Amino acid sequence: MMPGSENLNILYIASHGFAVRMLLQTDLLTKLQQNGLRVGLVTMDASDPSVAEYCLNNGIKNIGFNVKADKWMPYKELFRRYMLEKVKQNPALYEKHLRLVDQARTSRSMRNRLRLANIASGISRYLPFGRIVYQKIEKKQLHNDEADLLIRKYNPSIVISTVPVSVMEATILYAAAKKNVRTVTQILSWDNITCKGHFRMLSADFIVWGRIMKEELQRYYGIKPRNIYECGVPHFDLHFKNREELKGKAKGDYLLFAMSSPYFAPREIDIVESIAKWIEEDKWPGLKFVVRPHPQNVIGNMADLTWLGRLKHIESAKVKVDYPQINNESGIHWSMKQSDMPEMSLLIANAAAVINSGSTMSIDALCYLKPVIVTAFDNEEELPWHLSIKRAMEYEHFRNIIDSGGVAKTNNYQELQDAISEAINNPKARMEKMKSILFDEVGIDDGRATERVVEVLQKMANSPLLN
Numbered sequence: 001m002m003p004g005s006e007n008l009n010i011l012y013i014a015s016h017g018f019a020v021r022m023l024l025q026t027d028l029l030t031k032l033q034q035n036g037l038r039v040g041l042v043t044m045d046a047s048d049p050s051v052a053e054y055c056l057n058n059g060i061k062n063i064g065f066n067v068k069a070d071k072w073m074p075y076k077e078l079f080r081r082y083m084l085e086k087v088k089q090n091p092a093l094y095e096k097h098l099r100l101v102d103q104a105r106t107s108r109s110m111r112n113r114l115r116l117a118n119i120a121s122g123i124s125r126y127l128p129f130g131r132i133v134y135q136k137i138e139k140k141q142l143h144n145d146e147a148d149l150l151i152r153k154y155n156p157s158i159v160i161s162t163v164p165v166s167v168m169e170a171t172i173l174y175a176a177a178k179k180n181v182r183t184v185t186q187i188l189s190w191d192n193i194t195c196k197g198h199f200r201m202l203s204a205d206f207i208v209w210g211r212i213m214k215e216e217l218q219r220y221y222g223i224k225p226r227n228i229y230e231c232g233v234p235h236f237d238l239h240f241k242n243r244e245e246l247k248g249k250a251k252g253d254y255l256l257f258a259m260s261s262p263y264f265a266p267r268e269i270d271i272v273e274s275i276a277k278w279i280e281e282d283k284w285p286g287l288k289f290v291v292r293p294h295p296q297n298v299i300g301n302m303a304d305l306t307w308l309g310r311l312k313h314i315e316s317a318k319v320k321v322d323y324p325q326i327n328n329e330s331g332i333h334w335s336m337k338q339s340d341m342p343e344m345s346l347l348i349a350n351a352a353a354v355i356n357s358g359s360t361m362s363i364d365a366l367c368y369l370k371p372v373i374v375t376a377f378d379n380e381e382e383l384p385w386h387l388s389i390k391r392a393m394e395y396e397h398f399r400n401i402i403d404s405g406g407v408a409k410t411n412n413y414q415e416l417q418d419a420i421s422e423a424i425n426n427p428k429a430r431m432e433k434m435k436s437i438l439f440d441e442v443g444i445d446d447g448r449a450t451e452r453v454v455e456v457l458q459k460m461a462n463s464p465l466l467n
Contacts, residue, residue, distance in 0.1 A: 008061060009037040009461050011156035011176075013169045015044055017295075017327075017334035019162035019188050024050060025341045026234040026450045030058045035458055040154055044168065045331030050338050065150060067168050078113055082120035083134050084198045091394040092195035098386035142174035142201060151175045157461055160184045161203060164192060170200035177201070182460060186453070187213055189360060190441065193220060194396040205460065207453060209233050210443040212400060229456045232449030233442050238345045239367035240447035246349050252427075254288035255279070255420065256351035258361035261296035262304040265357040265389040269307050270379035274413065275355070275420075276314040283417075284424055290347065292322045294359065295334045322347060353423035358392035362401055366438045367445065369431065371423035372407040375416060404437035406430055 010032055014020045020043060023029055032039050039060050043051055046064030055062035070076070087093045100117065103110040123130045150172065151159070159176040161169040164185050173183050183203035187193065190209065193216040205227045208214050214230055217223040257272055259265075272291055279289040291314075297307055311321045325340040345364075348354060354365035355373045365372045376393050385391055393402055393409070402409050408419040408430070422429055438445060 006040075006061065006154050007038065008040045008154045008156045009158065010457060011040045011042060011063075011154055011159045011172075013042045013159065013161050013166075013172055014163070015166040015168045015332075016163050016188070017330070017332045017336055020048070020051060020332060021336045021341055022162070022188060022235040024054045025338060026237060028234055028450050028453060029054075029060050031450060031454050032457060033059060035454060037458065037461055040156070042150070042172065043332055045335075048330040048332050048335050049327050050330075050335060051332070054338070061154070063150070063154070065146065065168065065172070067144060067146075067171055073167075075113065075116060078117055079120045080134075080138070081197055082117045083124050083131055087121070090194070091391055091396075092191075093197065095386040095391050098384075102386075138200070139174070142171050144171040144175065147171040147175035148178075151179055151181065156181055158182045158184060158457065160186055160207075160457075161201075162186050162188045164199040164201075165196045167200065173201040173203060177204075184457075184460070190363065191395065191397045193217060205229065207231050207456060209441060211440050212397075216396075229452075230443050231452040231456060232444065232446075233363075234450040234453055235341065236364070236367050236442060237447045237450050238341065239348070239364060240445050242345055242349050243368050244447070251350040252352040253286065254290050254351055256347060256354045256365075257289070257291045258354060258356040258359050258364075259291065259293045259297055260357050260359050260389075261294055262307065263296070264392055265375075265378075266383065266387060267379035267381060268357055268375065268389070269310055271357075271375050271377075271416070273310065273314055274379075275416075276316075276319045278417070279318050280316065284420065287352065287424065289319045290322055290351070291319070292344070292347065293324065295324045295326055295336070298324060298326060352427070353420065355420075357389050358395070358398055362398075362407060363438070363441055366401075366406065366434055367442070369434055369438075371419075371427050371430065372401075372434075373416065373419045373423060374402065374407050374409045376409050377411050377413075380413075400440070401437050404433055404440075406433040406435075406437040 012023060014023055029039050029041060040063055041055060041060050042063045042065050044066045046052065046062045051062060081087065081093065085093055087097050100110060100114055104114040159173060159181055161173050163169055176183050184205045184207060185203040186207040193213060202221060206217055206223060207229045208217065209232060210230055214228045217228055257275065259268055276289055279287060291311060293311065315321055325337040327335040327337055348365055348368055348370060351370060353371040353373055354361060355375060356362055357375045362372050376390055378388050392398055401407050410416040410419050
């Protein structure tokens with residue numbers, strides 16, 4: 001212990017705006033402190049408006065931390081992917097490979113990257129022990145003097161990561177593990193285990209949503225059941241509580257389209273415009289339409305700002321656009337304002353049905369037992385597989401809900417119209433399947449996920465680390 005250390009019980013790391021939202025908008029950190037645990041929050045930007053205000057008002061230690069930029073990181077990431085992953089067997093990674101092949105046709109730098117990828121893939125295929133050697137080398141490269149200093153300064157009992165593929169988070173986990181500090185990974189999103197590639201640093205324990213995540217951790221990483229805690233989804237507690245409070249009071253007079261990034265669904269804007277046209281024509285009398293762009297539609301390298309003009313053009317008395325409330329000045333990717341989640345939750349609560357092409361909003365909507373419609377087509381075009389939204393239907397995490405039958409997957413405009421009609425005229429048509437897949441994904445829908453996480457961490461803080 002270094003002189004002047006602050007002896008925190010729990011140090012949470014949140015390198016992504018959605019992880020910050022999960023921690024702040026559930027009051028998870030405050031509830032931990034109310035249980036007598038001293039809590040710190042590590043983000044890439046301690047001056048983020050939401051982070052700074054919340055930590056100041058609730059006595060949470062606000063800590064900024066980042067790793068130095070590395071100009072070779074894109075090449076390291078590429079080499080890592082092809083060394084550790086079976087790229088062609090993972091749809092989420094294989095589509096990236098095909099995009100790289102496309103880019104290599106016209107770019108020398110991309111051709112060099114493709115050569116590097118092929119070298120890494122060859123080593124992995126023909127020299128299997130090379131993967132083991134690589135992982136040992138990579139782990140040692142997580143050493144970071146600033147991360148070591150952070151652990152010594154705050155002397156936490158538990159360090160919790162929320163984004164397992166983050167370099168920043170892995171360096172802190174590594175520093176903690178060296179000091180025999182208990183490490184925990186609280187899985188933020190349903191695609192983290194199967195779509196993002198190998199975790200950089202395995203924690204001693206894992207907090208997951210439900211059965212599906214638990215089985216994925218056992219299958220892909222061999223994590224023992226005793227080290228996996230099914231707690232539900234803290235940021236969905238609001239949905240379950242609203243569902244009970246609004247029972248029989250929800251309006252249900254509009255369709256909600258939760259958009260994805262153009263990167264994933266390049267023709268989604270055309271489908272949105274088509275639905276808006278149907279609404280203006282009063283195809284379903286009295287029904288309105290609300291469109292919510294994903295934050296990736298609005299800001300970042302996945303955005304297509306031409307979509308914003310097209311969205312503005314469809315607005316009318318019957319068609320509204322609800323823009324995500326982003327902290328634009330933050331250094332945290334997709335940092336959201338505190339008011340965003342409550343407003344989004346009520347938007348779902350009052351919808352007749354939720355339409356999307358592959359986003360987490362499918363699960364948000366199922367929390368309200370709302371009919372979910374998936375647009376699995378590219379307007380009226382036939383795009384290459386790796387550019388088409390159709391590929392997302394093959395992602396393991398999304399395939400689970402498609403295969404469940406709890407959502408209506410539509411492959412063209414006629415099927416989309418039919419699914420909307422079913423959702424309006426018979427909203428309970430898929431109810432049992434909806435409840436079943438919801439339970440598999442998030443566990444008991446009682447709105448107590450945050451409390452369960454608090455209980456688990458309280459027990460961990462009071463018990464020795466098991467090897």
